[in-house]
Amino acid sequence: MDQAAEYFQKNIAPALAFNIDFKGQEKVTSLCQLTTIIFSVIAFVLGFILQDVLVTGYVMAVGTVVLLVIGLPAYPAYNKNPVTFLKPTEVKLPDLDSAKAVDIEIST
Amino acid sequence: MFSITQRAQDVSSMITTSIGVLAVLISISSLIQLYLNDYNNLSGELSVRKAQNSVKFTRSFGGNARNGKENVRLSFDMETDLTPLFNWNTKQVFVYLVGEYDGLNVLKKAKVAKDESSKVVFWDKIIRDKADAVLDLKNTRSKYTVWDYYQKMGNRTANLKLEYNIQPHVGPLVWGSVDFNYPFEFPEPKNA
Numbered sequence: 001m002d003q004a005a006e007y008f009q010k011n012i013a014p015a016l017a018f019n020i021d022f023k024g025q026e027k028v029t030s031l032c033q034l035t036t037i038i039f040s041v042i043a044f045v046l047g048f049i050l051q052d053v054l055v056t057g058y059v060m061a062v063g064t065v066v067l068l069v070i071g072l073p074a075y076p077a078y079n080k081n082p083v084t085f086l087k088p089t090e091v092k093l094p095d096l097d098s099a100k101a102v103d104i105e106i107s108t
Numbered sequence: 109m110f111s112i113t114q115r116a117q118d119v120s121s122m123i124t125t126s127i128g129v130l131a132v133l134i135s136i137s138s139l140i141q142l143y144l145n146d147y148n149n150l151s152g153e154l155s156v157r158k159a160q161n162s163v164k165f166t167r168s169f170g171g172n173a174r175n176g177k178e179n180v181r182l183s184f185d186m187e188t189d190l191t192p193l194f195n196w197n198t199k200q201v202f203v204y205l206v207g208e209y210d211g212l213n214v215l216k217k218a219k220v221a222k223d224e225s226s227k228v229v230f231w232d233k234i235i236r237d238k239a240d241a242v243l244d245l246k247n248t249r250s251k252y253t254v255w256d257y258y259q260k261m262g263n264r265t266a267n268l269k270l271e272y273n274i275q276p277h278v279g280p281l282v283w284g285s286v287d288f289n290y291p292f293e294f295p296e297p298k299n300a
Contacts, residue, residue, distance in 0.1 A: 018112040025110055032119055040126040044133055051196040053277050056130065064123055071119045072112060 024078025032071045039063030135279025138197030142274070145192040147284060152188025154205075154268060154288040157247055159183075161262050161297045170255040178261040178297050179253045182230060186245045186270070188286055193274055194238040201241070202273045204232035207254070207266035207292065228254035228266075262296040 020028065039059060047056030163176035171177035186205070193201050211224030230250035235241055255261065268290045274282040 016112075019110055020115075022110075028115065029118060032122055036122045036126050040130055044130060047134070047196060048137060053134065053196050056134070060123075060127065060130065063126075067119050067123065071115050074112065 018072075018074040020074050020078040021081050021083055023081040028071055028078060032067055035063065035067055035070060039066070131278040134197055135276065138195050138276060138279060139282075141195045141197075142193070142282065145195075147192050147274075147282075150188065150190065150192065150284075150286045152186065152243075152270065152286050152288060154184060154186045154270075154290050156182050156184045156268070156290075156292055159292075159295050161295045163297050163299055164255075169253065175259060177255045177259060178294075179255050180228075180261055180294050181250050181253050183247055183249045184230075184245070185247065186243060188243050188270060190235065190241040190243065190272065190286075191238055193272065193284075194241055197276045197279060199236075199275050199277050201235045202232065202275065203235060203243075203270055204272075205230045205250075205268065205270050207268050209264050209266035209294075226256060228256070230254060230268075261294050263293060265291050265293045268292050 039062070043056045043059035043063065046059060047053060159180065159182040161178055161180050163171070164179050165171045165173055165176045169177060169179050184205075190201060190203070206227045206229050208225055208227045211226055229252060231248065232251065233243075269288055270286040272284055272286070274284075276282075
């Protein structure tokens with residue numbers, strides 16, 4: 001059970017993350033907010049003119065589907081500016097084996 | 109956002125916020141519509157064709173074996189137009205014909221306040237559609253036989269009016285009444 005969970009975390013989960021980079025993140029949030037506002041306004045105006053609340057509900061349902069299609073999948077257009085990480089360099093770690101133990105005096 | 113779960117959370121928060129804002133806007137706009145339609149000044153006509161008052165001695169009519177209870181039934185004609193109450197936010201309108209009369213302050217030991225009033229419901233109906241909102245009833249019998257807390261109902265004058273309760277899809281409940289200006293006197297009981 002533990003081994004299966006570890007295998008999942010190491011190999012399968014990163015592939016399911018569908019990451020996008022930061023510039024793409026900006027684009028997606030602003031685009032989603034814009035479409036939410038547009039669909040809400042259209043839903044309210046159409047419902048008020050036709051005097052039917054069901055119209056408002058249906059327009060918002062369509063807007064929800066559009067939002068899911070726009071926002072959830074990791075399109076390559078959102079991955080145009082990948083994050084550049086630094087190259088791995090040699091770091092000098094302190095030598096713990098030869099470290100001197102510090103005597104701590106406990107005052108009673 | 110960065111990963112798909114974060115993006116899903118962001119999108120769902122936008123959707124629920126927009127639904128909440130839409131609900132508030134819909135309820136406010138429908139209240140404004142009711143106010144512009146002058147919903148509180150409806151008028152109509154009512155006339156009582158027949159009324160009878162009989163004393164009942166059973167539990168289901170408010171009495172017991174020793175003391176009877178005066179029960180009143182009536183049949184009436186009513187005409188009114190309730191279409192100003194219907195807009196896009198109206199789910200249904202519950203109308204009920206009430207008779208409002210003064211409390212009985214004759215019995216001193218009951219300690220009834222002088223301005224207490226009682227309301228009894230004779231008939232009610234649920235209206236779901238604007239097309240059914242024009243009420244034109246002829247010789248309709250009351251749905252419920254009514255009785256008072258005290259025994260005596262005969263010769264007391266009641267003010268009959270039609271009260272309504274607008275139940276919206278979103279928003280607060282709205283109450284109102286159509287006043288017929290019809291003072292109605294309960295008849296004497298036919299069996300003592």
